[in-house]
Amino acid sequence: MISDEDMRRRDAPHAEQRIRALTKSEFALLQAEIYRQSGICLPNGKKALLAGRLRKRLRALNLRSFGDYYRLTKRDEAERRTMLDCISTNETRFFREPRHFEFIERRVIPEWIAAAERRLRSKRLRVWSAACSTGEEPYSIAMVLLKHLGASHDWSIEILATDISTRALEKARQGLWHIERASEIPLEYLQEYMLRGTGLRADTMKVGLEARAVVRFERFNLHRDVLRDGERFDLIFCRNVLMYFDAPARAATVERLSDRLAAGGYLFVGHSESLLCRDERLNCVKPTIFARADRRAPATPRWSMLDTAGIA
Numbered sequence: 414m415i416s417d418e419d420m421r422r423r424d425a426p427h428a429e430q431r432i433r434a435l436t437k438s439e440f441a442l443l444q445a446e447i448y449r450q451s452g453i454c455l456p457n458g459k460k461a462l463l464a465g466r467l468r469k470r471l472r473a474l475n476l477r478s479f480g481d482y483y484r485l486t487k488r489d490e491a492e493r494r495t496m497l498d499c500i501s502t503n504e505t506r507f508f509r510e511p512r513h514f515e516f517i518e519r520r521v522i523p524e525w526i527a528a529a530e531r532r533l534r535s536k537r538l539r540v541w542s543a544a545c546s547t548g549e550e551p552y553s554i555a556m557v558l559l560k561h562l563g564a565s566h567d568w569s570i571e572i573l574a575t576d577i578s579t580r581a582l583e584k585a586r587q588g589l590w591h592i593e594r595a596s597e598i599p600l601e602y603l604q605e606y607m608l609r610g611t612g613l614r615a616d617t618m619k620v621g622l623e624a625r626a627v628v629r630f631e632r633f634n635l636h637r638d639v640l641r642d643g644e645r646f647d648l649i650f651c652r653n654v655l656m657y658f659d660a661p662a663r664a665a666t667v668e669r670l671s672d673r674l675a676a677g678g679y680l681f682v683g684h685s686e687s688l689l690c691r692d693e694r695l696n697c698v699k700p701t702i703f704a705r706a707d708r709r710a711p712a713t714p715r716w717s718m719l720d721t722a723g724i725a
């Protein structure tokens with residue numbers, strides 16, 4: 414008798430063969446389409462990576478070539494979104510780049526408290542985690558803000574968490590992780606804001622109601638979408654996504670983010686991304702942390718970006 418495993422092994426090579434290899438011209442078409450849709454710039458060396466990420470989707474759709482898949486994405490908006498799900502890199506961690514969170518605790522929160530006491534600012538905080546992936550980043554921010562400002566209940570905390578990937582956002586909304594990931598969260602936050610599963614779910618943890626209540630998830634494409642109202646944010650996190658864009662897409666994104674930063678607000682970018690800033694509206698306060706100058710009339714910004722390695 415042939416087992417399921419034997420049948421899978423027997424059929425697998427044929428299934429692989431049904432999909433023709435990604436040609437140079439198909440790669441160029443998909444590369445341009447992905448850039449147009451998302452700003453993600455796939456260098457020529459990423460041909461094998463792209464084929465690898467899309468092959469499973471082609472198989473699920475029973476398509477024989479990447480050209481067929483490209484034509485499908487041209488006529489089907491939902492498939493374009495799925496394609497971006499397939500190709501996006503969603504790697505993230507709780508409290509990734511801990512110096513950003515220390516900066517918020519030690520510098521930003523005391524500034525806010527002092528300004529509120531002098532009635533120079535309101536106690537309404539708005540934060541944008543602009544490429545939030547599966548939610549670890551906005552929930553980490555939520556825990557820090559709740560711990561320092563949540564107890565008195567007179568601060569209102571709203572965190573908008575957005576990403577281009579609907580699949581990542583679904584996971585973020587679930588707020589459920591394997592318990593192994595608990596090691597990423599400092600104990601004081603873990604005990605206060607995360608819940609450990611019981612019984613059959615003892616190997617899971619989920620985000621508690623308090624942190625969940627302050628985070629709102631929405632799909633948002635940094636390359637193409639515009640926020641609905643003229644809302645401004647006290648903090649904007651845009652970490653580990655600009656590195657996937659080319660210089661023009663990066664510059665346009667940073668300019669738009671800067672438009673949305675409140676006077677005195679802070680922009681955080683990833684540690685492998687460093688901005689060379691010639692925007693009068695932003696001051697570099699630490700590598701990868703920028704403060705919006707506290708003035709009303711913004712000047713026209715000019716941006717360029719270098720990798721940290723490129724800065725002498």
Ligand SMILES: C[S@@+](CC[C@H](N)C(=O)[O-])C[C@H]1O[C@@H](n2cnc3c(N)ncnc32)[C@H](O)[C@@H]1O
Pocket residue numbers: 450451452453501502503504505506509543544545546547550575576577578581633634635636637651652653654657683
């Ligand atoms: C490597 S993860 C970074 C997650 C988190 N910010 C961090 O630093 O841990 C990059 C995220 O950027 C998202 N992304 C890529 N292009 C995007 C775009 N045009 N608009 C919004 N999000 C995008 C991806 O879906 C992915 O979840």
